[in-house]
Amino acid sequence: MPHERFHFSDRNALERKISELGLDMPSSDDISVLFSPLYMPGRTLLNRFVVLPMEGADADPSGKPSDLTFRRYKRFAEGGSGAIWFEATSVVAEARSNPHQLWIQPETKKGFQRLVKETRLAAHRKFGHDHDLLLILQLTHSGRFARPDGGPAPIVAQSNPFFDSERSLSSQPRLILDSELDALQDRFAAAAGLAAEAGFDGVDIKACHGYLISELLAARTRPDSRYGGGFENRIRFLMETSQKIRREYPGLIVTSRLSVFDAIPQPYGFGVDAEDAERPDLREPIELIGRLVRLGYPLIGISLGIPAHRSHLGRPYDKPLIGQDLPAEHPLEGVARWLRLTTEIQKAFPSLPVVSAGYSWLRHLFPPIAAAAVERGKASLIGLGREALAYPDWTNDLAAEGILDPRRVCLSCSKCSQMLRTGTPVGCAVRDAAIYQAEFRRARKLAKEIQRDKKKKAKAAKRHRDRKP
Ligand SMILES: Cc1cc2nc3c(=O)[nH]c(=O)nc-3n(C[C@H](O)[C@H](O)[C@H](O)COP(=O)(O)O)c2cc1C
Numbered sequence: 001m002p003h004e005r006f007h008f009s010d011r012n013a014l015e016r017k018i019s020e021l022g023l024d025m026p027s028s029d030d031i032s033v034l035f036s037p038l039y040m041p042g043r044t045l046l047n048r049f050v051v052l053p054m055e056g057a058d059a060d061p062s063g064k065p066s067d068l069t070f071r072r073y074k075r076f077a078e079g080g081s082g083a084i085w086f087e088a089t090s091v092v093a094e095a096r097s098n099p100h101q102l103w104i105q106p107e108t109k110k111g112f113q114r115l116v117k118e119t120r121l122a123a124h125r126k127f128g129h130d131h132d133l134l135l136i137l138q139l140t141h142s143g144r145f146a147r148p149d150g151g152p153a154p155i156v157a158q159s160n161p162f163f164d165s166e167r168s169l170s171s172q173p174r175l176i177l178d179s180e181l182d183a184l185q186d187r188f189a190a191a192a193g194l195a196a197e198a199g200f201d202g203v204d205i206k207a208c209h210g211y212l213i214s215e216l217l218a219a220r221t222r223p224d225s226r227y228g229g230g231f232e233n234r235i236r237f238l239m240e241t242s243q244k245i246r247r248e249y250p251g252l253i254v255t256s257r258l259s260v261f262d263a264i265p266q267p268y269g270f271g272v273d274a275e276d277a278e279r280p281d282l283r284e285p286i287e288l289i290g291r292l293v294r295l296g297y298p299l300i301g302i303s304l305g306i307p308a309h310r311s312h313l314g315r316p317y318d319k320p321l322i323g324q325d326l327p328a329e330h331p332l333e334g335v336a337r338w339l340r341l342t343t344e345i346q347k348a349f350p351s352l353p354v355v356s357a358g359y360s361w362l363r364h365l366f367p368p369i370a371a372a373a374v375e376r377g378k379a380s381l382i383g384l385g386r387e388a389l390a391y392p393d394w395t396n397d398l399a400a401e402g403i404l405d406p407r408r409v410c411l412s413c414s415k416c417s418q419m420l421r422t423g424t425p426v427g428c429a430v431r432d433a434a435i436y437q438a439e440f441r442r443a444r445k446l447a448k449e450i451q452r453d454k455k456k457k458a459k460a461a462k463r464h465r466d467r468k469p
Contacts, residue, residue: 001021001329001330001333002328002330003326003327003328003329003330003331004330004331005318005319006318006331006361006362006363006411006412008363008365010365011027011365011368014362014365015027017332018332018336021330021332021333021336023332023333023336024336024339024340025332025335025336025339025369026369026372026376027368027369027371027372028368028369028371028372028375029368030371030375031367031368031370031371031398031402032371033048033371033374033375034047034048034049034367034370034371034374034382034398035047035048035399036048037082038082038353038380038381040298040299040353041298042298043134043201043253043298044132045082045083045134045353045381046082046131046132046133047080047081047082047395048082048370048374048380048381048382049080049081049082049083049381049382049383049384049394049395050081050082050083050084050085050355050381050382050383050384051076051079051081051083051084051085051383051384051385051388051392052085052301052355052357052383052384052385052388053085053086053087053088053138053204053206053257053385054087054385054386054388054389054416054426055087055088055097055101055420055426056068056069056072056087056102056425056426056427057097057098057100057101057419057420057423057424057425057426058072058100058425058426059100059101059102059103060100061099061100062103062105062107062108063089063090063096063101063102063103063104063105063108064102064107064108064111064112065102065108065111065112065114065115068425068427068435069102069115070114070115070118072389072427073086073115073118073119073122074118074119074122075392076119076388076392077119077120077122077123077126077133078122078123078126078392078393078396079388079392079393079394079395079396080127080393080395080396080399081133081388081395082133082134082381083133083134083135083136083381084119084133084134084135084136085136085138085204085257085301085355085383086102086135086136086137086138086200087102087138088101088102088138088140088142088206088211089101089102089103089104089137089138089139089140089191090102090103090104090140090141090142091103091104091139091140091141091184091187091188091190091191092141092184092187093148094146094148094153094155095140095141095142095143095146095148095155095212096142096146096147096148097140097142097145097146097147098147098148098150098423099147099148099149099150099423100423100425101142104137104139104191104194104195104198105191105194106194109194109197109198112137112194112195112198112200113197113198113199115198116135116198116199116200117199119133119135120133120135120199134201134202135199135200135201135202136200136201136202136203136204136253136255137195137198137200137202137203137204138203138204138206138257139188139191139192139195139203139204139205139206140206140211140212140213141155141184141188141206141211141212141213142211142212143155143156143157143176143210143211143212143213143215144156144157144160144163144173144210144211144212144215144308145210145211145308147423150423154172154173154174155173155174155176155212156173156174156175156176156212156215157175157176157212157215157216157218157219157222157227157228158175158215158218158219158220158221158222158228158268159173159175159221160215160264160268161268162264162268162309163210163308163309175222176212178225178226178227181216181227181237184237185237185240185241185244186244188205188241188244188245189241189244189245189248191203192245192248192249192252192254193248193249195252196249196251196252200252201252201253202252202253202254202255203245203252203253203254203255204255204256204257204301205238205241205242205245205254205255205256206256206257207238207256207257207258207259208257208258208259208301208303208304209259209303209305209306209307209308209314210259210262210306210307210308210309213237213238214258214259214262214270214306216228216234216236216237216238217234217235217238217259217270217284217288218234218262218266218267218268218269218270219233219234220234220266220267220268221267221268231284231287234270235288235291238256238288238292239291239292239295242254242256242292242295242297243295246295246296253298253299254295254296254297255297255298255299255300255301256292256297256300256301257300257301257302257303257355258285258288258289258300258301258302258303259271259303259304259305259306260280260282260285260302260303260304260341260345261280261282261285261304261305261313261341262304262305262306263277263278263304263305263306263309263310263313264277264306264309265277270284270285271284271285271304280304280341282341282344282345282348285345286344286345286348289345289348289349289352290348290349293349293352297352298353299352299353299354299355299380299381300345300349300352300353300354300355301355301357301383302341302342302345302354302355302356302357303357304337304338304341307417310327311324311414311417312327312329312331312334313334313337314357314358315358315360315361315385315386315412315414315417316331316332316334316335316338316358316360316361316412317331317361317412317413317414317417318331318361318411318412318413318414319412319413319414320414321414321417321418321421321447322418322444322447322448322451323447323451331361331412332361334358334361335358335359335361335362335369337358338356338357338358339356339358339369339373339378339379342354342356342357342373342378342379343373343378343379346377346378346379346380347377347378350377352380353380353381354379354380354381355379355380355381355382355383356373356378356379356381356382356383357383357384357385359382359383359384359387360384360385360386360387360390360410360412361412363404363406363409363410363411364403364404364405364406364409366384366387366404367398367403367404370382386410386412386416386428387409387410389410389416389426389427389428389431389432390408390409390410390411390428390430390431390432391404391405391408391409391410391431393408394408394409408431410428410431411430413429413430415428415429415430415436415440415443416428416429418440418443418444418447419436419439419440419443421443421447422442422443422446422447422450424439424440424442424443424446425439426439427439
């Protein structure tokens with residue numbers, strides 16, 4: 001169905017559209033399940049809400065959290081969710097997605113320690129000492145999308161025609177060696193150790209969105225490698241690194257945010273049907289999750305799509321990034337895909353807490369749909385990303401009023417995504433405009449310059465090709 005912007009004033013209008021599109025998206029009159037605790041081994045979560053990881057691009061050059069980072073997490077902590085899944089944080093310098101990505105290393109450990117302390121303190125001050133937040137830090141290597149100095153410096157698990165041609169306009173991807181991957185396992189483990197010392201409850205070995213560890217899961221064409229080809233080799237990095245961290249830091253939760261459907265054709269995509277890249281095939285993701293659970297994962301985060309390729313898959317939106325076309329699907333179809341895939345994973349592991357996402361596009365009307373998902377065993381935890389930037393208080397408001405304020409919700413305008421793309425500090429340019437409107441203007445200007453530069457380079461490349469005999 002064609003794309004359409006959100007225009008639903010109430011649940012009935014939304015439900016009519018859902019039924020018109022023939023989608024399976026039940027909703028519930030009773031949302032109290034969203035405020036029920038969730039029991040994990042050795043831990044109780046206060047409610048079903050999770051602030052999802054959202055890169056802020058506001059660290060200082062050493063990777064230390066800045067005042068803006070502290071502000072973001074304080075707002076999240078005061079928002080009332082049971083868990084905060086901290087953003088993608090680099091484990092090595094060359095793996096940063098931009099010069100302002102968080103980077104955990106011995107020199108920045110104290111900054112992270114303070115961040116954890118102040119985040120917990122903010123929650124305690126507002127809700128009392130019983131408000132025990134679960135804090136997970138996402139550890140990452142940005143791989144193909146590394147830009148440690150601002151320009152592309154891709155480090156890849158395998159060559160990939162869907163990205164290599166575009167990247168090669170500015171920088172040739174470098175294939176990471178097996179010996180470097182062996183050493184990288186230790187860097188992830190060292191970063192996990194620092195996270196434990198900083199006071200996080202757990203770490204996530206980020207395996208989503210086409211970044212290095214996610215790309216390894218699909219590295220069928222990686223030549224002569226212990227980390228490529230068959231399934232056992234492709235999952236080796238994630239399995240061995242998880243094992244290593246579990247062994248070295250037994251008290252630390254180890255989990256992963258896993259893209260279960262890359263939506264690019266095999267042999268380059270993970271979780272896709274061999275014949276049709278638009279169709280998920282969750283057999284490998286489910287096998288992998290089973291093994292991770294046997295290793296001791298107490299929960300798992302699910303994601304899908306590669307934002308650099310088709311950003312609407314992971315984040316259904318009203319407006320695209322500058323220079324991009326609207327997708328050829330209704331955003332509700334995107335929300336329904338999220339729900340379907342999370343359900344399939346949750347049904348395969350009924351007692352495993354599965355963190356879902358994709359609710360922000362539904363604006364103030366998401367709670368009844370999220371409640372039905374939890375009630376019917378389609379997800380255990382409801383993650384929100386863009387909503388957390390726009391309306392960090394959503395959990396408090398919902399608990400107090402039973403409804404959300406439509407004037408405060410995320411408008412899925414892609415401004416925050418645009419800011420991340422250009423490496424400017426990320427926040428909501430609409431609802432937190434005093435700080436982020438100016439940042440968005442800067443991002444927009446940069447994005448337009450990048451567009452112009454890309455067009456020029458493409459034209460020059462074409463002229464060069466045409467000149468060849
Ligand atoms: C600006 C921005 C930054 C993001 N950063 C991360 C990240 O660091 N790690 C991650 O796993 N996902 C990241 N995501 C994806 C979100 O966690 C989430 O999956 C996505 O936005 C869909 O949820 P939503 O509809 O509630 O926004 C980011 C998304 C946006 C828009």
